[in-house]
Amino acid sequence: MDDKVKALAExxxxxxxxxxxxxxxxxxxxxxxxxxxxxxxxxxxxxxxxLGAWVADRVAQFGGxxxxxxxxxxxxxxxxxxxxxxxxxxxxxxxxxxLNLILSMLAALQxxxxxxxxxxxxxxxxxxxxxxYEVNLKAELEIMSLHEKVDDIRxxxxxxxxxxNTGRLEAIEALLRAAEGRASGDAR
Numbered sequence: 001m002d003d004k005v006k007a008l009a010e011x012x013x014x015x016x017x018x019x020x021x022x023x024x025x026x027x028x029x030x031x032x033x034x035x036x037x038x039x040x041x042x043x044x045x046x047x048x049x050x051l052g053a054w055v056a057d058r059v060a061q062f063g064g065x066x067x068x069x070x071x072x073x074x075x076x077x078x079x080x081x082x083x084x085x086x087x088x089x090x091x092x093x094x095x096x097x098x099l100n101l102i103l104s105m106l107a108a109l110q111x112x113x114x115x116x117x118x119x120x121x122x123x124x125x126x127x128x129x130x131x132x133y134e135v136n137l138k139a140e141l142e143i144m145s146l147h148e149k150v151d152d153i154r155x156x157x158x159x160x161x162x163x164x165n166t167g168r169l170e171a172i173e174a175l176l177r178a179a180e181g182r183a184s185g186d187a188r
Contacts, residue, residue, distance in 0.1 A: 005032045011148070012141045023130065027138045031145075037138045041128050053120055060117035063110055 008028050009017040017025060030037045062068050079099055083090045092098040 005029055008032055008141075012144050023134055024137065027134050027141065031138060031141055038135050039131070041124070041131055053116070056113050056116040057120065059110070060114045063114060 005025075005028050006017040008031060009015060009020060009025075012031075013020060013024065013028070017028070020028070027037060076099070079092070080096065083092045083096065083099075084094060
């Protein structure tokens with residue numbers, strides 16, 4: 001199979017197999033083996049991902065939702081109402097220093113968690129882009145291969161037609177010579 005892969009590299013990529021990057025070599029091996037290269041990347045890291053990564057994704061998902069925004073706004077309004085008007089002795093009187101402390105701590109914790117999740121998403125996007133490249137390269141190489149096969153078929157058809165036409169032309173020339181021979185024989 002190595003010879004087949006190397007021949008594919010020369011034929012389709014116009015380079016030696018060893019000159020190609022690893023992922024291009026992987027694509028050529030898949031073409032030679034006639035196996036699929038596409039896979040579902042959404043199933044990739046679900047089983048082996050660390051708990052912290054899973055938590056970061058869930059916190060970022062919830063922290064960026066309308067549900068979180070509405071719940072958080074409702075909690076702030078309740079805090080302000082309770083501390084400003086409802087309680088006889090306010091636990092956190094205006095300007096709500098304790099509320100500011102809580103909000104600052106929440107932002108300090110939530111920002112790095114969201115950044116971790118974004119970094120993980122960037123890595124997933126890089127893997128998806130690399131996978132898309134491999135799938136597109138395989139499709140392009142398969143199309144080039146099909147073009148070459150169609151061109152070969154067309155060339156054989158043209159050669160066969162040319163041979164048939166050559167035979168017909170020779171037959172027509174022979175008929176013309178025979179007709180000229182008869183015409184010159186009749187003229188005498």
